Amino acid sequence: MEISACFLASSLLLLVSSTSATDSKNNPADQLVAVINKNRTSHKSPALFDNAGLGCIALQYIKAYQGQCGEVGDNKKPPDSSFLDTFAPNCGVKPSTLAPITGRLLACQGTYVSPEEAFSILIEDRRSLQILHNKNHEEVGAAVSGTDGGAPYFWCVLFSNGTTNSSFVPQGGVPKTVRPGCFSGNDDDCSGAHGSSSAPWTMVAGIWIALACALAV
Structure with a gap:
């Protein structure tokens, strides 16, 4: 017995x-993109294409800060050359398909928050609101990651004016899986963004x- x-x-x-x-079925990066598109359409701006290659690059953008929350700011950000030299190769994105970045939003928190709360933190002033509704955007990629599976937690959104399905194209059609963290557009469940x-x-x-x-x- x-x-x-x-x-x-x-x-x-x-x-x-x-x-x-x-x-x-839980990817907070995808949920953040949904909140972004809902806000845009409610203000008569078109919804943006959720580009997985750009989402993966957004996660690489987070990792460039190496968990240093205090480094987040206008005067401290990865150089543009990092997109070609580091971010694209780490994601398996073809360098020839990189398109101009038309906007960046980045926030860092000591505790994990929901995608809706993260949106409110990212859109904190008139400048970030202008970035959100910029008419030059055509696609978006979002990412969220803790540091080594824990705090602090970074949220990143990158916008581009690239052409849908021909920009930020990964080798083999699927971006490399990068952990810890989640990125949007890849149909990947990622409930572990805020811990194991x-x-x-x-x-x-x-x-x-x-x-x-x-x-x-």
Whole structure:
């Protein structure tokens, strides 16, 4: 009876971990883009194309700050040459498809906030509002990442006037997966942007219980 209960417990843990991994539909970077487009359309500006290559580059933009929240500001930002030399290669984006960046929004917080709250933090003054509604934008890419899986948390939005489906094009059609963090446009669930997901640990626990059961037989 004890052995049956043991195997039942391990099976349930493995089932829960599998369900968590497959059913999670949570990418805060995509949610931020949705908030941005909703705000734009409510102000009679067109919605922007969510470009996965640009989203990946937004995540690289975050990583250039190396977790230094105090470095965020107008006078301290990655040089434009980083897009060609570092960001595009790290994302697997073809350099020849890079398009001009027409706007940048970046914020850093000591605690994780929802995409809606992040939007309010990013759009904090008239200048950022002008960036949001700039008529030159055609596409957008967003990213969010903690530092080594924890605080501080960076949110980044990049805008471009590139042509849909022909700018920021990744090799093979899919940008490289970069962790920690999430970027928009890639259909990737990323509930772990503000910490490690519990699913892997649940799976490990289930495996250990199963092994213990086998040894007890």
